[in-house]
Amino acid sequence: MKKILVTGGAGFIGSHLCERLLNEGNEVVCLDNYFTGSKQNIIHLLNNPYFELVRHDVTMPFFIEVDQIYNLACPASPIHYQHNAIKTIKTSVLGAINMLGLAKRIHATILQASTSEVYGDPEIHPQPESYWGHVNPIGVRSCYDEGKRCAESLFVNYNKQNGVKTKIIRIFNTYGPRMHPNDGRVVSNFIVQALQNKDLTIYGDGSQTRSFQYVDDLVEAMYLVMNTGDDFTGPVNTGNPGEFTILELAEKVIKMTKSSSKLVNLPLPQDDPIQRKPDITLARKKLGWEPKISLDEGLEKTISYFRNQLGK
Ligand code: NAD
Numbered sequence: 280m281k282k283i284l285v286t287g288g289a290g291f292i293g294s295h296l297c298e299r300l301l302n303e304g305n306e307v308v309c310l311d312n313y314f315t316g317s318k319q320n321i322i323h324l325l326n327n328p329y330f331e332l333v334r335h336d337v338t339m340p341f342f343i344e345v346d347q348i349y350n351l352a353c354p355a356s357p358i359h360y361q362h363n364a365i366k367t368i369k370t371s372v373l374g375a376i377n378m379l380g381l382a383k384r385i386h387a388t389i390l391q392a393s394t395s396e397v398y399g400d401p402e403i404h405p406q407p408e409s410y411w412g413h414v415n416p417i418g419v420r421s422c423y424d425e426g427k428r429c430a431e432s433l434f435v436n437y438n439k440q441n442g443v444k445t446k447i448i449r450i451f452n453t454y455g456p457r458m459h460p461n462d463g464r465v466v467s468n469f470i471v472q473a474l475q476n477k478d479l480t481i482y483g484d485g486s487q488t489r490s491f492q493y494v495d496d497l498v499e500a501m502y503l504v505m506n507t508g509d510d511f512t513g514p515v516n517t518g519n520p521g522e523f524t525i526l527e528l529a530e531k532v533i534k535m536t537k538s539s540s541k542l543v544n545l546p547l548p549q550d551d552p553i554q555r556k557p558d559i560t561l562a563r564k565k566l567g568w569e570p571k572i573s574l575d576e577g578l579e580k581t582i583s584y585f586r587n588q589l590g591k
Pocket residue numbers: 286287288289290291292293310311312313314315316317335336337338350351352353354355356370374392393394395449450451452453454
């Protein structure tokens with residue numbers, strides 16, 4: 280049994296990760312400031328004697344003794360991370376410094392939840408880990424993108440300079456149950472709109488593409504990265520290489536929910552990437568991992584979650 284700290288554990292991905300780590304027989308400490316997460320996401324774990332919940336902000340130092348740290352604390356949706364851009368940067372950068380300092384003192388292995396956003400609006404398609412990215416450092420997304428890029432640099436340097444056992448995973452768009460219904464991300468927006476027979480909001484002409492990964496596939500990849508030898512530090516991409524236009528996604532959601540919703544076009548947000556698709560060669564080779572859940576299968580599960588939530 281390992282003792283494991285999950286920062287951002289009451290969020291969408293963190294709650295699934297906590298569940299998985301407990302199922303593997305570990306003791307889990309979930310740390311969260313509840314900015315975008317909620318107790319509701321982990322309420323089913325609260326009776327488990329091996330689960331502990333701590334209200335804390337990662338921008339402040341935290342002291343504990345654990346074997347592993349998964350650093351997920353950071354708002355992930357554009358609406359939320361742009362709400363207080365400076366706080367987002369502090370969460371990524373000070374959060375990484377505090378958690379790396381902790382890992383250094385207690386000799387824990389630490390994994391950073393990085394993002395495909397480090398590639399910005401990519402000029403190379405699909406994106407391999409070797410691509411340096413195309414990020415606007417002063418644009419509306421920079422608080423998130425540059426914060427995560429700085430965190431990656433901190434992880435690499437704590438590893439090189441101080442011998443901390445670090446891991447970086449670059450997560451591509453992930454969806455599933457417990458996404459926040461109002462966080463503005465495309466999968467939750469479309470499902471919620473479709474279930475309410477409201478217009479589906481297509482930003483731009485809907486020709487931009489994304490690759491959608493179901494949350495269980497991601498959690499499996501995170502688990503494998505953490506538990507693969509210390510010499511495997513990443514960064515490693517995790518995502519589903521299936522690529523869809525936003526228009527295709529909208530049509531799929533309308534069909535699967537049997538909704539009478541129509542499509543409406545709204546302006547494309549600033550610096551919205553035109554295309555995004557992971558190259559997962561490295562994850563296949565090093566971890567023997569690839570996503571197992573198709574978009575249709577994952578959407579079914581997510582639609583049924585939101586049906587319950589909305590009483591539809
Ligand atoms: P989320 O917003 O649901 O979860 C983030 C969690 O971090 C929330 O519970 C929030 O309350 C907590 N948090 C935020 N700031 C904090 C702070 N200062 N101190 C302590 N806790 C704080 O988002 P998610 O989708 O679950 O994302 C989890 C991680 O994965 C994030 O680091 C995100 O950048 C990364 N990621 C997610 C995606 C995706 O598609 N969901 C893609 C790439 C990377």
